[in-house]
Amino acid sequence: MKSVALWRAGGAVLVCLSLAACAPKSYVVKSPVPSQVRYAAAPAQAERIALQDNRAAAERAFLTGTLASTLMVESAPLDPAAFLAKNLQAELNARGIPAQVGAGEASAFPRIDLKTFRIQNHRQNAYSPYVTFTYLSADVETAAGKQRVGVFVKRGKVPVWSFDEIIEPTLNQPLSLAVKELAAKVANQLYGARADDAAVAALTAKIAQRSDDSYLDVYALGFANNPKAIDTLVGLTRDEDEYVRIAAISSLGNLRAQGQFDLLKSIYSDAKIWQDRAMAIKAIGDLDTPQSKAFLTEQMAHWKSQPAGKEPSWTMQVIALYL
Template sequence: MSSTMVRLFIGMIALLGITGCSLKYTADDPPAPGFVYQNVDRKPITMQVVDQRDSVQYMVGISGLQRVELTLENLNDPVGWIANGLVKEFNARGVPLQLAAKESGAPADLTLTVRKYQLINHRASGFSAWESYNIFLGQVTMGSKSCSIPSFFFNSKIPVWSMDEVQKPCISDPMAVVVKDVASKINQCLFGYRVSNDDLQKLTTAALSTVKADSPTACFPLIDLGGTNNPAAMETLKTFAGHGDSFVHNCAVSAIGTLGAQNEFAFLEGRFNYFAANDRVMPLKAIGDIGSSQAQNFLRQVQAGELYREENGVRYCTDLYLSR
């Protein structure tokens, strides 16, 4: 039997089983960042996280997954999970952040209000890719500083032998990217810490090596570059934004938005126009990160177009950034 026939047979089996079943997954802890910020104030910082989500359902299935029960077995409290993930991420970057004790009467140093946090999953049929759209919207406040914190990440995978194959590319990895993206944006808003040029060079070398080796973890050195808050990382990320592997260029483009793409609108618009279908989502996310009137007008133009109506990822990302 040819490989094509085998895949068709597997797809038919998957299609038959996609209705009325349940799929259970776990959320892995995000990998530790490969850098530490320089000149960090070592005074401990307390963070209060307030749950004001417009929907408390985290794991959501749409289209072919609408009638499938999707469960993250180790995640009963999504907001608690991302709060703990942010603390670990900041600590690993050298920032002494900790969650405010609930029983303490003392006010927290900063407050993160979570307004939206969902992992939306789409699969049209047993023959198509599993697509995940990771959505976060919050507001961080510390003294007189306050910033909207949106985050979005898209990835997809066609499972061949087992539905377990979507665990890492469509669940754990994108969830980790969002934790890191949110942490980086909080740092930019409140602290402004950066990675030194020497450490940035080491990160760049690690990213080049990991991508060259075609490693399944190649995304995270690129996400690290976006989290450095060092503008010198931009040219490397722009190079990776043209990589042939969609996961690699999606991570690079996302990191461009995280790093600060105020001067990269034309580049990101070019990526948006060059990429096809759902690969356009991450340039759209990075344009949304710019937050300028030019960026917002671009999002509104996309919202009025055919791609917005056809591609779920484009629609969710556009709506998120226009509601920030």
């Protein structure tokens, strides 16, 4: 029995070593390229948006998980709040909103109260995908009150020749999507800004042509803040392409498609793979209705009662973005 235990312990060490053998201690990431689709209705006057970094101590490590690493940007370790403020401003400006985003007084309005912004990675073994879960949670506050906004992005890539292959799909793209989704939600909440119907039609036609990056265009439909995109997105929730499908599910939440609660609930209950279920509960959180909040609370209680494991832990982290 002792020899079996030693063999198992040795095997576990070998697995850990094989996972970490080629993984670098740090990755160099880049700032997102701002969107090209402008919002049709945007404020003419420049406004300052205060961003307060109120992440808890447990939220301060940015890239954690199976292979913890440091992210570098512009030759320095990535500062999550500063990175977010700089690139959120660039995205809003590109959309036609002349806002300035930066640290400000706690009493200043409008204000973004940052609760969570981090990446968690996971890898089962040396032959499986390197997967990242990107989480962002904040309260967007005005003198009239506050609204919780959340972002969850899942991406994965099997590194074949080098770990450099994972940087673009699992780090750069999720960071870009997180900034763009937050910008879309801020623009909608503060200014009611949205892209026009022509922009939605152009994106829909582009998605129909299909490319390796079509899922990014599906996300862009959600970031348009235009309900004209809802019917297209509903159809794409059944797509065979995993990333197109979860982008469509997420985007129904981004558009606060409250009439799709039953669809999202059915995906959450019946989907065969976890990422579909996770994106459905994320989208339900985005709906921000008494019904959706009650459902999140119920599901959090359910998962807390379950034995410890990956799915309970990961699902509760998504739900916690909204509670």
